[in-house]
Amino acid sequence: MSDGAPLVAPDLVLPAEVLAEMRSRLPQVAERTVDAIISEVPSYAGALSGPMGAKIRNAVQLALGGFISLAARTREAPRTPTAPAVEGAYQLGRGEARAGRSMEALLAAYRIGARASWREMSAAAVSGGIEAETLGDFAGLVFAYIDELSASSAAGHSDELATSGRVRRRLLEQLGGLLLAGAPKEQAIAAAERVEWPWPETLTAVVVPDSQRRAVLGVVSPATLQPAEDLTGLEDRALLLVPDVAGARRTTLVRALADRDAVVGPARPTLEVRASYDRAARALALGLAPVGDESLLDTEEHLGELVLHADPVALADLRARALAPLADVRADTAEKLRDTLRAWLLHQGRREAVAAALFCHPQTVRYRMGRLRELYGDALDDPRTVLELTLALA
Known part of the structure; x- marks a missing residue:
């Protein structure tokens, strides 16, 4: 968690009327911040509804309220994040780890949230007549505060994984291996239930360079499987099994992976995911080139070559x-x-x-x-x- 170190901009003083305007906009800022996260981070597309969504929205409002309290302090008062905001960020990180979302996805949410909230808060500051130099100090305080909260969330996420996540991650890796090996349906379903993995209709094999694996995990479903075993032809590459991106959702996946040097196989019923991996591996082995200017290799764009070279x-x-x-x-x-x-x-x-x-x-x-x-x-x-x-x- 945060060590409570003072943040930047010790001389920043905002007029009371500007702070009042910011407080009045808090619900609107929080809502727009959450909307931006939903729109730009695919992992959160379905996560911000229901009880978990309410917790995340409350965490955003708590963080924004904590910032207003921080900005209202005088020159003499140390500028450190309020304890509730830091604790809320820490618990958010732990909750995201329990939900199976990666730290990359959470940090992406922080970056996008910071951008969206800054847009709203700076508008309030400018309408209040704040000068350019003061606005620059204000920006420094905003982003230093976000860095402090994201560090606290990262600590919570790491602590949760250290205490309970390793076992679950290992079981998920084993489940991915079972599905690739074509295990009997009863065995695979039992393994999925043991680890509380939501059984999808389809899985899609995505092969990415090891250097891109963490970044890609930040933009795909948190239920994505990462089989642990080494597979022939995937040296220096990682295999991800992404749930339910068939049909129109495939377009979203392809767009998100456009510059990741990824190879995307077809969507297949969950128990038949080996066929998706085999096609992606065959496309790699054939050295097929991406279509257009992007680095992504979509096997759906190369069905003719794949059929032609199958034997x-x-x-x-x-x-x-x-x-x-x-x-x-x-x-x-x-x-x-x-x-x-x-x-x-x-x-x-x-x-x-x-x-x-x-x-x-x-x-x-x-x-x-x-x-x-x-x-x-x-x-x-x-x-x-x-x-x-x-x-x-x-």
């Missing part, structure tokens, strides 16, 4: 058979014919489109397709041959 040996055999008519053609000519055939297949035989794709004259396309028809004969009109050539040239 590399079969693909090699298919390629050899489909392209056998070109085997005796000179290498440079064969390459041009393959490019032409690929474009012809993709553009469904439209000569102008094929020529544009190859940056050549339509007559060149006509000549090459004539050569290919000499080599393939009527097979180019056979749907099965067209399918095999499309796969072979993909």
Whole structure:
């Protein structure tokens, strides 16, 4: 917990009318602060309703009230956070650990809450005529106070984990291992009940660099599992099993992980999560590249490549058979014919489109397709041959 050290801005004196205005705005500031946390920290999206939500809202109001009391002190009075505010922050940290939320999520809530509350309080200060220099001191006091409370919450979170969290974390790791191993349903459900893990409809495998694991845990559900065992192909990477992000929720997950070098598998029924992990691992092994400018690799954007490379040996055999008519053609000519055939297949035989794709004259396309028809004969009109050539040239 806090050591009660004085905060910055010892010479700051706010007019009584400004302090009164801030007190009058406390409920509004608290509500907007909570709304900002809900909007920007996914872990809290469903947490701020019911009894736990009421506790968190009360903690926000207590913290803001403590700050007003702090700001009202005179130059002679030491500027240290009030005991109730510090104790409230400490207990909040312990409660968040018991709820399974990471310290990263709580600190993110503090950062966003500080930004939102500062926006409201500074507006009150400016409307009260506070000068720029005084406003700067006020800002220093606001953020030093938030740092003090977040440190107290971090201590509470750490203390709770030290006393009760380790056992639960180990049981959750074991549960993740059971699900990946395809354990019988009864065994998996019993393990989930033992650790009070809410059974989701689906799980989605997310692979992230070890360096990003803690940050990612701050933006996904606190019920996310982290299997402890080492898995082949995941050196220097961590596997997370994220609950219930199927459908529209997947878009939110992908957006949150856009710059995290993550690989996201498909959502699968909880007992079938191994299939999600296998697809993510296969995408990594194939070295597939992200779509667009982001670093995230979404396996849903690469289904064609994943299907195509599911059996590399079969693909090699298919390629050899489909392209056998070109085997005796000179290498440079064969390459041009393959490019032409690929474009012809993709553009469904439209000569102008094929020529544009190859940056050549339509007559060149006509000549090459004539050569290919000499080599393939009527097979180019056979749907099965067209399918095999499309796969072979993909």
